[in-house]
Amino acid sequence: MREIEKLLEHIITxxxxxxxxPYFDVAPYVxxxxxxxxxxxxxxxxxxxxxHPLYFSFKHSSLAGTYFLGKCEVDHSILYxxxxxxxxxxxxxxxxxxxxxxxxxxxxxxxxxxDSMLVKTLVxxxxxxxxxxEIFRIINTVALHYSNIHGTTMEGCLLMxxxxxxxxxxxxxVFGEFSYVQAGDLSHEKIEKGRIWVRxxxxxxxxxxxxxxxxxxxxxxTPGSKPKGELIDFCESRKExxxxxxxxxxxxxxxxxxxxxxxxxxxxxKGNCKVGNNVLVSQRAYIESSSLGDxxxxxxxxxxxxxxxxxxxxxxxxxxxINAHLGxxxxxxxNSFVRGKADAKITVGKECIIMPHTIIDxxxxxxxxxxxxxxxxxxxxxxxxxxxxxxxEVAKIKGQFRLGNxxxxxxxxxxxxxxxxxxxxxxxxxxxYCDCDDTKGHAQETQAISYNILQPYPEGAxxxxxxxxxxxxLVP
Amino acid sequence: MREIEKLLEHIITxxxxxxxxPYFDVAPYVxxxxxxxxxxxxxxxxxxxxxHPLYFSFKHSSLAGTYFLGKCEVDHSILYxxxxxxxxxxxxxxxxxxxxxxxxxxxxxxxxxxDSMLVKTLVxxxxxxxxxxEIFRIINTVALHYSNIHGTTMEGCLLMxxxxxxxxxxxxxVFGEFSYVQAGDLSHEKIEKGRIWVRxxxxxxxxxxxxxxxxxxxxxxTPGSKPKGELIDFCESRKExxxxxxxxxxxxxxxxxxxxxxxxxxxxxKGNCKVGNNVLVSQRAYIESSSLGDxxxxxxxxxxxxxxxxxxxxxxxxxxxINAHLGxxxxxxxNSFVRGKADAKITVGKECIIMPHTIIDxxxxxxxxxxxxxxxxxxxxxxxxxxxxxxxEVAKIKGQFRLGNxxxxxxxxxxxxxxxxxxxxxxxxxxxYCDCDDTKGHAQETQAISYNILQPYPEGAxxxxxxxxxxxxLVP
Numbered sequence: 001m002r003e004i005e006k007l008l009e010h011i012i013t014x015x016x017x018x019x020x021x022p023y024f025d026v027a028p029y030v031x032x033x034x035x036x037x038x039x040x041x042x043x044x045x046x047x048x049x050x051x052h053p054l055y056f057s058f059k060h061s062s063l064a065g066t067y068f069l070g071k072c073e074v075d076h077s078i079l080y081x082x083x084x085x086x087x088x089x090x091x092x093x094x095x096x097x098x099x100x101x102x103x104x105x106x107x108x109x110x111x112x113x114x115d116s117m118l119v120k121t122l123v124x125x126x127x128x129x130x131x132x133x134e135i136f137r138i139i140n141t142v143a144l145h146y147s148n149i150h151g152t153t154m155e156g157c158l159l160m161x162x163x164x165x166x167x168x169x170x171x172x173x174v175f176g177e178f179s180y181v182q183a184g185d186l187s188h189e190k191i192e193k194g195r196i197w198v199r200x201x202x203x204x205x206x207x208x209x210x211x212x213x214x215x216x217x218x219x220x221x222t223p224g225s226k227p228k229g230e231l232i233d234f235c236e237s238r239k240e241x242x243x244x245x246x247x248x249x250x251x252x253x254x255x256x257x258x259x260x261x262x263x264x265x266x267x268x269x270k271g272n273c274k275v276g277n278n279v280l281v282s283q284r285a286y287i288e289s290s291s292l293g294d295x296x297x298x299x300x301x302x303x304x305x306x307x308x309x310x311x312x313x314x315x316x317x318x319x320x321x322i323n324a325h326l327g328x329x330x331x332x333x334x335n336s337f338v339r340g341k342a343d344a345k346i347t348v349g350k351e352c353i354i355m356p357h358t359i360i361d362x363x364x365x366x367x368x369x370x371x372x373x374x375x376x377x378x379x380x381x382x383x384x385x386x387x388x389x390x391x392x393e394v395a396k397i398k399g400q401f402r403l404g405n406x407x408x409x410x411x412x413x414x415x416x417x418x419x420x421x422x423x424x425x426x427x428x429x430x431x432x433y434c435d436c437d438d439t440k441g442h443a444q445e446t447q448a449i450s451y452n453i454l455q456p457y458p459e460g461a462x463x464x465x466x467x468x469x470x471x472x473x474l475v476p
Numbered sequence: 477m478r479e480i481e482k483l484l485e486h487i488i489t490x491x492x493x494x495x496x497x498p499y500f501d502v503a504p505y506v507x508x509x510x511x512x513x514x515x516x517x518x519x520x521x522x523x524x525x526x527x528h529p530l531y532f533s534f535k536h537s538s539l540a541g542t543y544f545l546g547k548c549e550v551d552h553s554i555l556y557x558x559x560x561x562x563x564x565x566x567x568x569x570x571x572x573x574x575x576x577x578x579x580x581x582x583x584x585x586x587x588x589x590x591d592s593m594l595v596k597t598l599v600x601x602x603x604x605x606x607x608x609x610e611i612f613r614i615i616n617t618v619a620l621h622y623s624n625i626h627g628t629t630m631e632g633c634l635l636m637x638x639x640x641x642x643x644x645x646x647x648x649x650v651f652g653e654f655s656y657v658q659a660g661d662l663s664h665e666k667i668e669k670g671r672i673w674v675r676x677x678x679x680x681x682x683x684x685x686x687x688x689x690x691x692x693x694x695x696x697x698t699p700g701s702k703p704k705g706e707l708i709d710f711c712e713s714r715k716e717x718x719x720x721x722x723x724x725x726x727x728x729x730x731x732x733x734x735x736x737x738x739x740x741x742x743x744x745x746k747g748n749c750k751v752g753n754n755v756l757v758s759q760r761a762y763i764e765s766s767s768l769g770d771x772x773x774x775x776x777x778x779x780x781x782x783x784x785x786x787x788x789x790x791x792x793x794x795x796x797x798i799n800a801h802l803g804x805x806x807x808x809x810x811n812s813f814v815r816g817k818a819d820a821k822i823t824v825g826k827e828c829i830i831m832p833h834t835i836i837d838x839x840x841x842x843x844x845x846x847x848x849x850x851x852x853x854x855x856x857x858x859x860x861x862x863x864x865x866x867x868x869e870v871a872k873i874k875g876q877f878r879l880g881n882x883x884x885x886x887x888x889x890x891x892x893x894x895x896x897x898x899x900x901x902x903x904x905x906x907x908x909y910c911d912c913d914d915t916k917g918h919a920q921e922t923q924a925i926s927y928n929i930l931q932p933y934p935e936g937a938x939x940x941x942x943x944x945x946x947x948x949x950l951v952p
Contacts, residue, residue, distance in 0.1 A: 003952050050936035249723055448935035459924035460526030462950055470946040476479050
């Protein structure tokens, strides 16, 4: 048995101990999921900039195809084609306030991944766990294809493919395929596949469930198999375009980039594309024949194809926008699938919020009026009736409200406000509003970047695992 | 002042302290030699194989374009486009005998480079220093373009461009341009440019000096300038061919390679080339329109152009062979320049030994009979008279002997035997005789190799320096 197979069994054991309640047998989902040899094929790359505190430590782990930025420790883990983004880790000495209690960090925050397996997972660290300020931890956790661990610490969790856990703290939970959860402190919960759940304690709660059969059509995973469905097909069919990029030490960009914008050399940019000022295109984003207006951003694992963005558009991690025209400040949430066709274009009016994990898979042209909240499953114009509401109407809701498969409880105004604040925050930290030194964001801070490339043992018992590596700052 | 400039001044100070006697002002040779920004342009790469013990530690150093294999520590040093090859480091527990004294290594041998600057230098560690078995050290040393530090520990030395120090121990010495020294224990010596000096205490001594003006034509360095001359022109004019190779993470080979042979993906192979069984082509070798017969090897920084090797040919580090036909087992020594022309080909009979640092720059066809020792400066057939001797004649020498600029003292038979043994040793360790598991050499041991790529800080005060990195084996 190779060491990497032993490591996988070790991780299965650790996660299984946590997932006794709710009982979930994780083993059949992860055994044989990634062919053992694949772990030896790809390199890890860690980004080095003068603007992000630096510390890496990898021990007894496989890191194939994984990207790192910021302070990070990985131990006894398998990270496969994942993104570990620590560009929003908190700095030593920062003071935060939680429920009126002020607390100061005694050290720089660090991402610690231990006894875990992440497959094509995005980890973005702006932790919302006040109980562990210095350590952003992912422990005893399995996260599968295209899942997002976003501002969420994890212990003993399983994320099925395309699940997103956002701004939470989770302990011993299972998140079903394509579920989206932003619900604070979660313990021993099992989230059904395709559930969209946004909760702010004491303010509001949003719930949506996809109609029967819909999620399976787009993504499903049965034990012993690879994940299947139209979302997987969509991503897999574009996989080849990344190969030349990952074969270069410093890939060349196929597009003109204004000085204030940043297009990662590890993004695919093909066809005739335009990139405006203050645009951010992250690594592993895929842009084809599209125009990104000023301040737009395309985050990790998002796809923008044959589309036009008027500007200040956020496409969150894993968002997909095809044959669409998005007005100014349209927000496309995590893993949303907005797929128009050449003869069935999608037009989205300005300032619309497309909720995370929304599927708009057009069979006819669809036009969404400006300033609407959009969720759920939409294939025709008429579906908007039960899957959207103007932001003004949402803001008027007080108490319980139902529309189609969506239910809401609480203050609509707080919900809208929370979303809008967050979008503004994202635009700001990504550098969309940059006009001078004071308002720099990720688009500007990551311009001076170099990538260090770490390859695993190529043969032998340790094949696919990395040697023990520590990288720390040069202190003159 | 950037940190890398401070580091250069620090190294100058350290080397200057050593070089008080013979007094040599190293500063004007190294200041401004490499543009500061160049250190940020290139990446270091360290090779990872299952067959070579692994340990790397880099501290406060610049490593641009440098290759590493084996256990290595670098501290407060500037390594620029150099090769640090630790594939012949001794293992813990090995027992060696020196002058009848048996000594056992208590630890794996490690290369330690400290307070030194190496520019386009080859370091190959098969140390012949019995006084420091666990540490192969290069300390307070400056080595310039295309110099070779071969099996030689160094403290307080300066190697001018194309100097080679071979199988020695050196303390506070200066080696002039294109000098070659293999002379055991050296202290406070100044070796004139173009001196070829081979000495085995109590057995023989070989000396050669190039005629006036010859070395300057091929290589010269004046303070404040870059090195000049035909050797530099030759290398520089082929520099571009390496660019696509260093731009790829895993460069593709442009030649068919038999299973028993190894061609480094970081070698240039262009035109129509043939590679025989058990051939070894190292990184930074350059092969163009040439045929390498079975068991031939092309070591670091060697160039083989429009030439045919019949087999079992050694081309040592920095050897250059152009428009030539080399019979079986012809040995081409370090930095030798064997340049035929399309209408002035060079034919070398089997088992000839072309001494290190020999220049054969043909203006007419030249044919060297088999089993000859060749040295010095040759441009015409007639020059062979004073610059070669059959091995049988050499073996007959006892006592003093002179021919042209060459002088010999001692036992010719011991000299020939020593050379032949060494060639056999090189062929053996390079895997030229491989036929089964027992006789594997570098060609076979380095086949399963991955390269880790380390980039420096891209901007800011630390630009061009690397973060602190430690890589150690994964211990299951």
